Amino acid sequence: xxxxxxxxxxKFDFKIASKKVIKLKSFYVHTFIYITGLIIFILKDYFGxxxxxxxFQYLNYxxxxxxxxxxxISAVDTFAYYKIFGEEWEQNxxxxxxDKRKEKQKWE
Numbered sequence: 001x002x003x004x005x006x007x008x009x010x011k012f013d014f015k016i017a018s019k020k021v022i023k024l025k026s027f028y029v030h031t032f033i034y035i036t037g038l039i040i041f042i043l044k045d046y047f048g049x050x051x052x053x054x055x056f057q058y059l060n061y062x063x064x065x066x067x068x069x070x071x072x073i074s075a076v077d078t079f080a081y082y083k084i085f086g087e088e089w090e091q092n093x094x095x096x097x098x099d100k101r102k103e104k105q106k107w108e
Contacts, residue, residue, distance in 0.1 A: 027078040034071050038064070 041064050043049040 023078055027074055030071065030074055034067065037067065 045060075
């Protein structure tokens with residue numbers, strides 16, 4: 001027989017896992033679009049392909065530089081965020097906050 005805390009913990013774990021899956025899926029879609037844009041950029045600028053219709057006409061170095069920075073930030077957020085701010089970090093932070101509250105409590 002499962003207790004309510006076990007059921008709540010399973011729901012919480014499922015919710016976190018589903019958020020991670022959604023984040024990973026969106027990162028993979030972003031990766032596919034980024035690689036497609038990078039290939040078009042390289043074909044247009046370095047090989048001289050005539051891709052002068054509207055969306056690719058303005059694909060220049062500044063846009064690709066900004067897009068690359070956003071892509072790198074997205075990758076770090078997707079893969080390194082949970083390693084840096086994982087469950088152990090959360091537990092330590094909660095403990096620190098509770099300790100500070102206990103210290104601030106005034107007993108008469």
